[in-house]
Amino acid sequence: MIVRLARENEVPALAAIGLDAWEKAVSGVADAQAMRRVAELSFLSFLRSNWFSVSVIETGGAVAGWAAREDKDGTISDLWVEPSLQRNGLGSSLLADLEQRIFTGGFEAAMIRTHVQNAQAIGFFQKHGYAISSLSTAYAPKLDRDVESVGMTKMFVEVAAQQGQQWF
Secondary structure, three states, X not given: OEEEEOOHHHHHHHHHHHXXXXXXXXXXXXXXXXXXXXXXXXXXXXXXXXHHHOEEEEEOOEEEEEEEOOOOOOEXXXXXXXXHHOOOOHHHHHHHHHHHHHHHOOOOEEEEEEEOOOHHHXXXXXXXXXXXXXXXXXXXXXXXXXXXXXXXXXXXXHHHHHHOOOOO
């Protein structure tokens, strides 16, 4: 496994990974097939504009996932791993890379938001030291419905103090 920054020519492959993982994540919440083209264009637009700051993970010489901070702050906006490769440590490696970048950027915490029915993501982040910090319901125009979401936070200073060490 290698974590590195993305290359511009990888944008289509990264968008495809994001789309596949997104479809799995919204199962039961939205009609992924009806929204597929809009989601695909959204991934492509984001990646075309931000590829230079996107972390990717490759295994066996192929890109297997990616992660990003859309606003370059402490909020993780994207963490996607090809569904067939999930649960093999790839997401954990991507998350560790992002947390390092967030911490060295001067932020005391990392945050993420997902829908409340995304039990796999919630469990993943809890396993990595994140705690639920907010619950909300908001209208999602792309889904044309209210969506309940959960915000999760990991405080770097608190984690380090509990472990008796400095963070990173």
